[in-house]
Amino acid sequence: MLDTELRTMIDEVKDGRMDRRAFVQRMLAFGLTAPMATQILAVGGVAMAQSPAPYKPTKRGGGGPLKLLWWQGATLLNPHFATGTKDQDGSRLFYEPLASWDANGNLCPILAAEIPSTQNGGLAADGKSVTWKLKPGVKWHDGKPFTADDVVFNWEYARDPATAALTIGVYQDITVEKIDDLTVRILFKNPTPFWADAFVAVVGCILPKHLFAEYKGAKSREAPNNLKPVGTGPYKFVEFKPGDLVRGEINPDYHMPNRPYFDTIEIKGGGDAVSAARAVIQTGEYDYAWNMQVEDEVLLRLEKGGKGKTVYTTGGDIEFIALNFTDPNTEIDGERSSMKTKHPLFSDPAVRKALALLIDREAVQKHIYGRAGRTTASFLNGPEQFVSKNTKWEFSVEKAIQVLEEAGWKAGADGIREKDGKKLKILYQTSINGPRQKTQAIVKQACRKAGIDIELKSVVASVFFSSDVANPDTYSKFYADIQMFQIPMTQPDPAQHMRRFHSRFVATKENKWQGRNFPRWVNKEFDAAIDAAEAETDPVKRAALYIKANDIMWQDTVTIAVQHRLKVGAAVNSLRPVLSGWTNDTDNIQDWYREA
């Protein structure tokens, strides 16, 4: 493929024989987009041209208050304990990571002096270590200097199981060592192509060692600063009421020039999404509201008022239908959907194919998600270098009928197709959520036309997504034939997103249904692609492997993508928020400003 050619070109850029712009243009000719080309350059050993968002204010402060409205308020302000985005968003005003993600999924230095790359010696050639240089002269809000000790401490803090940190998954398998006061090195056990997880974005927020050192481990809950953050961020802590209000004021010693723009900041919590949209778009009482899970129709109507508008950011969040490869109706050793069974209907690939032909993604987009969704055939939809161009989707009842007829599924007296005494009756479950129930209705209607009888089931979200072993209605038990929900992509890398379908993660009674491969799909070729990708340090080959893995899933119809979902926020017209689909809304809060 274009591998060798690409490699030569990267070398040319490195040696200065070709300039970056020319490289990007050549890549565009290959059908790759600009952000992807720059990404390839970065991992190919060329320092990324740092692309800070155009930030216009020429002095610090003077912007008045910034009022944010989160319809679920932050409940705690220690980033290591954050259970959801709301908590991460609140802590991120005060605490900072080494680097954050921009809209294109590129890293921007925050507390780091520069982004590690092969060229600046930050990335080891074997992919087993990363060296971060810290920005000198950064001070905590209480005046103490920020050093490598703080970074190392955060690793020790989070990886201690007694601390009960939710970021433990990020830190438990790495080693962090201090090189000097302003340099730390992260060591990985295995070559790690995606090294930008620890100390990056919201999970990477760094706590001050001098205030938390005594509260590592079992005493973590007692730290007084859990509720009174002292960070390095653009805003200093003023007040916190869990679930209701987070308030901060400008940090006059902030380490980035001319930032922040606003004098005070607040995140008000509570209420519901629709009225939050109203308070921003219609009345302008607030400047920005998060996570507008509101029907597009309603948003369009509110926008007619003209005080604010919705803003969209693209990440990799995917709403999809998963097919059960085991039999949910047969119990073996006290376990339904056991690996010892095969699904009576879906073991015939024709049924899976037909089902995929019966999901009218365009109707779902048009009538349900509107501007907040895109149709797609793939499970993996970003970042761009990982997106497959080989998959396609189609909605056609006729073709579905044809596929089923050819496979021997004949319509019975009641219009429902059957073969060998097995009827095409499918239980379709999802969590209770307006758009999901509407999607269910659209699918059910189309399936009915093709002679498939769908029974709909909806489970309260708190049960559906619970890890309660005793409950039969959780998504991981999957006691249904098909189920639909959304899996968010929390970082611009497919590793975690794709790994879950590896056969070693099958959810069973034995692992208390903690495995993440809930369709219980086993495919050796897919496993091999994932294993290879996780050890592959060549970015181009690695991307190709993930594309291959995605294509195998598509061919096998393991999941049927319903909608590639965008993140929706609402902002008043004058506000210039800096957002990214790859990270939390407040991850670049220092760059927000208002234009008159």
Next chain:
Amino acid sequence: MRQYILRRLLIAVPSLLGISLVLFTVLALAPGDPFAELVTNPNVPPEVAAALRTKFGLDDPVSVRYLRWLAAMAQGDWGFSFVSRMNVDTLILQRLPTTLYVIGSAQVLALLIAIPVGVFAATRPYSIFDQIANTLAFIGFSLPTFFTGLLFILVFSITLDWLPFVYTTDIKATGIRWVIEHVRQAIMPVMVLGLFQAASMTRFVRSAMLDVIRLDYVTTARAKGLGQSRVIVKHAMRNAMIPVVTLVALQMPAVFGGAIVTEQIFRIPGIGSLLISSILSNDTPVVMAVTFVFACLVVLFNLIADILYGWLDPRISFR
């Protein structure tokens, strides 16, 4: 009197114990998981959520958890919230002033409307005033608060743009402006709650008054040549207030309940919205504490009602 109160308080102990047992069991049986949000997050391995469940004792049997809760409670330890990892009592105390302010104002408003209107309507039954008052009262208590709340927001915030509909606890102004802002943002929620309460109370005051006003001693008072206002206020009203006091006292906890919806609509950071968000995130210790506080309020207001009877009607003695 003091002995009576002491005895009543002692009787309250077993009933509160029973209530707590029922509440705890129901909550423990309810499905859900405080760490549900972690499950779809690919960054958090499933073992982490499982380890947290064990650490917070969620995997222990219900009986063990209840005894542990009871023992802690007896020492004044309300436990801590799984979600915010904060002490539950701090959380509740933080929310209490706002709830008391809003509900207190609503209740005062309701009484200020209900008593004069009800009494006046009863003195002239079936007059035009009585008819109008009755009709309005019916409309008032037929409309649920979530409906009137949204209606008020649409009319006063969005169409007229007079009042804010997001309640903020930290108002930056000082002095008189601070007071004005506080009153301004409380107008809508207080009206919604107050008018709803006033509606049913007006009907109650009216019928209680009608019962009393026909009694012989009122006629006697009139025959003595006392003025109408004196007869109504001094003789009839005092007696008519006995059932009203019961109603008001017993309704207090229900008002807290009714405020849950209103608090959610107007984003008032009160106990009600704390309860809702805790239920949604399956934060059992907080739900348990808040419902238990409600239970205590019921018991307490019952006691207050009984004591007020004695003050209103000296014939009732405490024994």
